[in-house]
Amino acid sequence: MTTHDSNSAPDAQLALEIAGLSKAFGGTPALRDVDLQLGWGEALALFGHNGAGKSTLIRTLVTLVRPDEGTVTIAGFDRVRQAAQVRSMVGYVGHQSLLYDDMTARENLRFYAKLYGIADADRRVERSLAEVGATSFANRRMRVLSNGMVKRVAIARALLHRPRVLLLDEPEAGLDQGGLELLDSVINAVKAGGASVVMSTHSIERGFALADHVLVLDTGRVALAGATADTSVEEVRRAVLGTRQAAS
Amino acid sequence: MASAAGPRSRAMGLGGRQLLLGVAALVFMIDLVLIFGYAPTASEALGVQVQRIFYFHVPSAIVGMISFGVSAFGSVMYLIKRTRKWDRLAWASAEAGTIIFTVAIATGAIWAKPVWQTWWVWDANGTLTFMLWLVFIGYLITRAYAPTVDRGARWAAVVAIFGAAAVPFVYMAADWWAGLHTERVTGPGASGSLESEMFYTLIFSLVTFGFLFAVLVAERSAQRSIEEQIETLRREVT
């Protein structure tokens, strides 16, 4: 599957470059001095207990949350000053499907295709539906679909504009075996196409298997960061568990 | 002069605030003397002794409007600069302004009822006073119901700016409406010509309410500044 538009974006060396990122919500810190780098064609697995800041980090990257301090550069664009360009570079699958219950899967994707200004929208929508195996139920309203089906369409929505950085916030939730295999193939296809992936997950084995880099967050701070080649599942697990015990 | 607020805040230090409070109290006492001793007793038409409430009503209404201007200005600066001091100023001005406007409305009603047989005169000034009071209340309630303090600050700043932008429209519309629908009453809002003793008393009362406003804003800003510093220290420790 084609997963990104090759003739877009400047010649950025890195997909993600974050330095000193901090964010507090009304006095409660969510991210503290986070540093992170990710190259093209690489995947990052994000671990941490609930409330560690994984969702906040991802939401900051997709421009839903504004950082308090630090520099954030995505595909060469500054997150604060070039937010609109960043949005055209990123694809997001979050906890919410971002799909309208009373519209069909096809109608939802066509709406987003229009919003993203995708040329030849109808054909791209059909292709996206086929890529996630949703063609069979594309004419049914989202309201009647199962969670797994909704998730597939949500993934199609995220990839519709061929983003260069795909961000997934706990994407396995609600997926059956077929869905999980689809997710794996999507991630690998995205990487093969030269784009990058950031995925937060509670499954350390799966994350480790798919990723080139890992990052463990603990109450907003980086507890562990490195290439998967330089660490192990055990070390990551200890880092995650250790932080939760320290916090409790 | 020891500054309890600390070097990083820009709120007035304790010494400065105590001085301000002292001056304000002094000015207030002199004002009371002027209002009840120096200002002339009014005519039957204006309510005789009740008329002295004019020296509370008009200055509080004017200072209320000034406080609205300060709050709106602080709001604009906050949205541009994003520094805490501007938000503290806007917020404290809104709180002080709400209190001062309440005084203006209450004294207006107390004066209007026995003299003009109506609780409020809906002329341009009266309508504007009431409307700005409502906007201030909306400002405070918005902050109270916001999910976080930051969003509350931003939303409230927008509310204040919208209120300020609406002022000329409200004034014009209320003026036209009052011209069409109510008899022109030499009500609390009418100026007319003032005898010199009345004029000087009025000006002095205006200064008094100005000091009241300044004291309220200074105290509230300093309090918030200290609260914020405590919060920052607490976060650094955990």
Place this chain on the structure above:
Amino acid sequence: MRNYLRGALAIYAKDIRLEARTKETISAVLAFAIIIAFIFGFAFDPSPAIVAVVGPGIVWVAYVFTGILGMNRTFALERDRGTLDGLLLAPVSRESVYAGKLVSTATIMLVVEAALFPVFLVLFDLNLFNVWFGLVALAATIGFATVGTLFSAIAAHTRAREVLLPLLFLPIVLPVIIGAVSGTDAAIAGDGWDSVGKWLQFIVAFDAVFLVLSSWAFDFVLEE
């Protein structure tokens, strides 16, 4: 500029399609409006003399309160169902999202207002089928929608949205209400541009100022 129109148009089309399909906002708002009109019918004796005096006021009280109900839903639904993020993630400006939401809100309000014409005619013998009234209603509704859409974005994120929206909204649009009632009065009385025109220009000036202001403020309101 093309981005702006594209985004606004896509959002407008989506909103209208959803509304046409579910009719959830229009049915609730229309029912509420008819109830208000009926209550006014019993609140005072609708003789021609009295209707001539309070008619315009009744019309606009009904329009304003039903408008508030409708405007609250503009962002409440998007936010509650989680789809607001989808709009914010798109590579279109926040002004564009605001524009799309503004036009769809205004459209729904205008449809409800028009649907009430026969109701006012039957209940109060108040004839609103009048070009001047149409213009006043259009200008005033745009004014309400401009401010209301912005404040709806604030209120939708709070627990007290039913209370907060009217509290914030009404003091700001007071000039529009005064203008609309006065303009309606003049329009129904048969006066032409001479008297209606003054109010119409006033409302349009308000609309222009607050359109710019709301568009600018929208980004600040939605920022997290």
